[in-house]
Amino acid sequence: MHRFANPTRFLKIAAAVQPWMAGLTIILFGTGLYMAFFTAPPDYQQGESIRIMYVHVPAAWMGMFCYAAMAVASAVALIWKHPLADVAAKATAPVGAAFTFLSLATGSLWGKPMWGTWWVWDARLTSMLILLFLYIGYMALQGAFDDRTRGAKASAVLALVGAVNLPIIKFSVDWWNTLHQTSSFMKQGGPSMPxxxxxxxxxxxVAFKTYYVWVLLVRIRQELTANKVRILRLKQVHGG
Known part of the structure; x- marks a missing residue:
């Protein structure tokens, strides 16, 4: 991994990969949305509202995936001082927060016709809401200190501590009696859906994954460019 620690080398790789991720994202989103709204049949119980799940479920997966990636990057930054790890974690946070919010919003849209209410303090819903607050707390800590290094360390510690919420989200429907349905896709015997x-x-x-990689590369490149500008300004100030 240290081969990619050099920002210049990383920027070259990112510049080559980014257009492919953008193209794949557009193709996959177009294909997925067409299949979800025009070729997939309605559910025998949920009817047409099942189509919300084609956005809700991948968004929920990505909310958890992004937080796991952020926690791993934070651990690498704290332990091995990898120069790009903190940048990657910082770039991931708003993307993961957006996915988590999208999951909660679409879940609410689905819950109204299914449960008769927009929100219940269900174990799965509550733990996902906590995940959103963890993302917000991470981003707030990043800018809460005048010293950027202290802010990065504080937010990294929060990311690692908050990772305990991920298994709670995953197994909440198994550990507690909740309104939220159990998984219909990721089962030991395979998907229960046709x-x-x-x-x-x-x-x-997959479209959500490629979108994450695409946006992550864009944000890391922007952050590295901003860091270069910041260093140049500091040199000019001290030089003057």
């Missing part, structure tokens, strides 16, 4: 329903979900999930 292919015409789970294939669009997989396509959308």
């Amino acid at each position: 292919p015409e329903m789970w294939i669009p979900a997989v396509v959308m999930a």
Whole structure:
């Protein structure tokens, strides 16, 4: 991994990969949305509202995935002082927060016709809301200190401590009696849905992943450029 620690080398790789991720994202989103809204059949119980799940479920997966990636990057930054790890964690936070918010919003849209209410203090919903607050807390700590290094360390510690919430989200429907349904896709015996329903979900999930990589590369490149400008300004101030 230290081969990619050099910002110049990383920027070259990112510049080559970024257009491919952008193209894949557009193709996969177009394909996934078409399949979800036009080829996938309605559910025999949930009817047309099942189509919300093609956005809700991948968004929930990505909310958790991004936080796991942020926690790993924070650990690498704290332990091995990898120069790009903190930048990657910082770049991931708003993307993960957006996915988590999208998951909560679409879940609320689905909950109204299914449960008769926009929100319940269900174990899965509550733990996802806590995840959103953890993202917000991480971003707040980043800018809470005049010393950027102290802010980075404080937010990294929060990211690692907050990672305990991930297994709670994952297993909440198994540990507690909740309104939220159990997984219909990730089961030991395979998906319980027919292919015409789970294939669009997989396509959308991959689309969300490529979108994350695309935006992550864009944000890291922007952050590295901003750091270069900041260093040049500091040199000019001290030089003057």
